Amino acid sequence: MRARVSWTLVLATFLAFPPFQRERAEEMKFGQIFRIERMRVDPALTQALRRSWDTEASAFAFPWGHMIPSLEDVSRITGLRVYGRAVSSYTYPCYHDLAEHLLHLPVERRSSLLPRVALQESLGLYEGGKNAGESEDEYLARLAREELASEPGPQADLDLRRFLVLFLGRLLFATRGDAAHCRFLPLLEDLGEVGGYAWGAAFLAHQFVGLSASERQTSMSGFYPFLQVWAYLHLPALGRGDLTRPGFVPIARRWDCHRDTRHLVDQLERLQEAIDSYPYLDARPYFGRSVWLHALNLVLPLNLFLTQRSLGLRQSVVEFPVRDRFRQPGRSFRGLHDTTNWQERAREQIENWERKGKGSAVQDREAAQRQTTELRSELERVRGTGAGSASSSQSAGGSPSLMEARLTGAVLRAEEAQRHLEERERDLELAHEHAMELQSERDRFRGEVQTTRSERD
Structure with missing residues (x-):
């Protein structure tokens, strides 16, 4: 996977930064991702996960039900920020002037993308293979030879700014065959605002797009350790990861890829068998509010509240958003011919993000109420159907029908899920109010700081 090389190059630049620059990266919540030890790629696990991906639902469809990486997973595994403003702004048909203005680099006129080599050389990066007997620290020190601003x-x-373009375009949001993207440049114009964006949500949207790519594509570009560690964490019985450093954060630092010397085809067969017969109690499907993930011209749904067969709830028809219905943008960066304001085009989805999914939480609660009502009606119908034979069953010492018992259990579980959603909705309302109070305090504090600076100047 190409990200292995990109990871080394980006890490070499980060390590060459003086302390104050590293502190700025820490404030942007990017610092923790560089503490993750470089991990071996597990192509068999990646391909097995890709085969289980349900593009329509944007979730993994396993035998026990749907599972999906959540925002909490992104935060715990990578350390990226998942709260804050949606990663949304303008996209332009041409980035020549903006790139020249913000990066002071020549831009090829035949493309709206920045040449990778020129960007790397501006940071003092010179690609070269690792020498025999050379340690990782020596290799990284040799890659970054020029001194950066001290x-x-x-x-x-x-x-x-150049480093962030390299980091975002070549590692965190890398796509197959692309040079370093300039699409994030509008967000980097004011470096003080970079840390306020929910980069983790944009990262998850990019992961979903990568999984929904052509089925003929077996590998993945981008930050591959995320899905590997997600599988190590939530599907431990697959036995693909070795927990070597317990207690480290972000938790991607805790695992190493398990060495498997068998042929790839054999590994895939064994993995598929393990998934098909996975222990029931080990699976942990996710529930919660549904929100929209934003990464400029990517606006994708995070459908966390999916009915789980593993919980015994009846699988209802789930209507998933489609591109045309919600005017979802395409995932292609090239070929955009108009200046697009995604804050206007995706206003409904951004408002949903700003409400922390509160609107979707209401919809989930209403859906749970409808499902509970349907199950109760079905239970009453079954009870009514069996009433005629109740006396004979009782005289014979019989028990309620198996269907009635199952429906009774399903109703109880549906009622419990409904109560959980009602509590979650109240928690979200309180959290939203608290977040608004904190935001007001932050804005007031910023205003006081700016006033103090102006008076001092």
């Missing part, structure tokens, strides 16, 4: 100032801002 104190805050315009040159330091330029270095950081």
Whole structure:
């Protein structure tokens, strides 16, 4: 996977930064991802997960029901920020002027993408293979040979902006065959605002798009450790990861890829058998509010509240959003011919994100209520049907029908799920109110700081 090389190059730049630049990356919540040890790729696990991906539901369809990576998973595994503003702004048909203005680099006129080599050389990166007997630290030190800005100032801002373009375009949001993207440049114009965006949500949207790519594509680009560690964490019986460093955070630092010397085809067969016969109690399907994930021209649903067969709830018809219905943008960056304001085009989805999924929580509660009502009606119908034979069953010492018993259990579980959603909705309302109070305090504090700076100047 191409990200293995990109990871080394990006990490070499980060390590070459002076302490104050690393602190700025930490404030943006990007620092923890560089503490993750470089992990071996597990192509068999990646292909097995791809085969289980349900593109329509944006979730893994396993024999026990749907499972899906959540925002909590992104935060715990990678350390990326999952709360804050949606990663949404303008996209442009041409980034030449913006790239030249913000990066001070020549831009090829035949493309709206920044040449990768020029960007790397501006950061002092020179690709080269690892020498025999060379340690990882020596290799990283040799990659970054030129000194970067050693104190805050315009040159330091330029270095950081170039680094973020490399990090976002070549590692975190990398796609197959693309040079370094400039699509995130509008968000990097004000470096002080970068840390306020929910990059983890954009990262998850990008993961979903990568999984929904052509079925002929077996590998994945981008930050591959996320899905590997997600499987190690939630599907431990597959035995693909070795827990070698318990207690480390982000938790991606805890695992190493299990070495498997068998042929890839044999590994895939064994993995599929393990998934098909996975222990029932080990699976942990997710429930919660549904929100929209934003990454500029990617706006994708995170459907967390999916009915689970593993819980015994009846599988109802689930209507998933489609691209045309919600005017969802395409995932292609090239070929955009108009300046697009995604805050306007995806206004409904962004408002949903700002409400922390509160609107979807209401919809989930209403859906649970409808399902509970349907199950109760079905239970009453079964009871009525069996009333005629009740006396004979009782005289013979019989018990209620198996169907009635199952429906009774399903009703109880549906009622419990409904109560959980009602509690979750109240918690979301309180959390939203608290978040608004904190945001008001932050805005007031920023205003006081700016006033103090103006008076001092």
